[in-house]
Amino acid sequence: MKLTVLVDNNVYIDHYYLGEPALSFYIEDGDEKILFDTGYSDVFKKNADLLNIDLSQVTKLALSHGHNDHTGGLNTISSIFTKQKPQIIAHPLAFCPKKEGELIIGSNITKEELQIDYDLLLTKEPVKLSPNITFLGEIPELVDFEPRKQVGETKLSEVFTPDYVLDDSALVFEGQDGIYIITGCSHSGISNICEYAKQVTGIQTIKSVIGGFHLFEDDSQLDNTIEYFKRNQIDALYPCHCVSFQAKAKIHYELPIEEVGVGLQIEWH
Template sequence: MKLTVLVDNNVYIDHYYLGEPALSFYLEDGDEKILFDTGYSDVFIKNAAALNIDLSQITKLVLSHGHNDHTGGLAFLSNIFTKEKPQIIAHPLTFFPKKEDDLIIGSTITKEELQSTYDLLLSKQPIKLSPKITFLGEIPELIDFEPRKQVGETKLSEVFTPDYVLDDTALVLEGQDGLYIITGCSHSGISTICEYAKQVTGIQTIKGVIGGFHLFEDDLQLDKTIDYFENNQITTLYPCHCVSFQAKAKIHSRIPIKEVGVGMQLVWQ
């Protein structure tokens, strides 16, 4: 499996791509070409062109959750897919309205708009995207130090109610030597995601993790997360997007982390 970072907060020095506070990865696994999240704008399209990646060949488009820094690029899909269109896969709660105070933080494209043009598959259950890659679906609470945290509100019926981001999900790659976890924001908790990936695949060894860990403060949760990585011998870490410098520095003091930037490519067997 080959992964290319199309959108991240960080851009490497002397690499002339565009960055934004968002996330989008492009995955190639055999015949499957998977877009994981679309960033906040059309930056993912511009960076793909600069990297000579033909997004019109995408077979599946997967969303980690419904926040606009991961779904904003959906508004620009018509610029890519004029004929053959990919299947879009997400959690059933992804497209419900979301806000934080007066700020709209959800997808500007509705489920109905997508269903009129695309094959939209909404699932709480895990789905095989390729022989080696699985969409995890809804992730249960499994780790006591990672309780669900409210992020704004969502409108599931007539009124807005607290949103605990139940639509948050991730991907898992079954590699030759163990599992590799690919996350968007890890609102479910990065350790919880890892544990659920073990349950879904039946494989207990996790070799690497890339994506947003949603860690910002130097607190007990961060300490216990690092403990989890160490106890599970997860030594290949690529924290990006929603991980503060403070959190990265604390992780790096115990487990050397890798820097992520737009244009970075990984090959995991």
């Protein structure tokens, strides 16, 4: 399996790609070519062109959740997928309207609009995207230090109600020596995601984690997360997107972390 970072907050020095406060990964596993999130704009397309990645060959488009820093690029996919239409996979609540105060933070494209041209699979249950990669669906609370936190409001029926981002999901790759976790924002809690990936795959060894960990403050949750990573003896951590410098620094003091930026390519077996 090969993963390329198309969008992240960070870009490397002397590598002339575009960054934005968002996330998008391009993943190849066998015959499947998977786009995981689309960032906030068309930056994922521009970086793919610079990296000589042909997005028109994508077979699956998976969304980690419905916030617009992960779904914003959906506005531009009609110009990419003119012939081959990928299946789109997301949680059933991903396309519900979302706001924070007066700010719209959800997808600008509705599920009804997508269903016109695409095979849209909305699922709470895990589903295979390739022989080795699974979309985890809805993540349960499995550790006591990662309660779900409200992020704005969502409209599930007639009125807006507090949004605990139940649509937040992730991917897991089953490698030869363990599992590898690929996250968007980890609103569900990065440790909850890792524990659920163990349940879904039946594999207890976590080799690596890449994506947003949604850690910002130097608090007990960060301390407990670091202890969780240490207990699981994870070989490589790639925190990006929604992880503060303060949180990265504290993790790195205890466990070495890898730098992530647009253009990073990782191969797992």
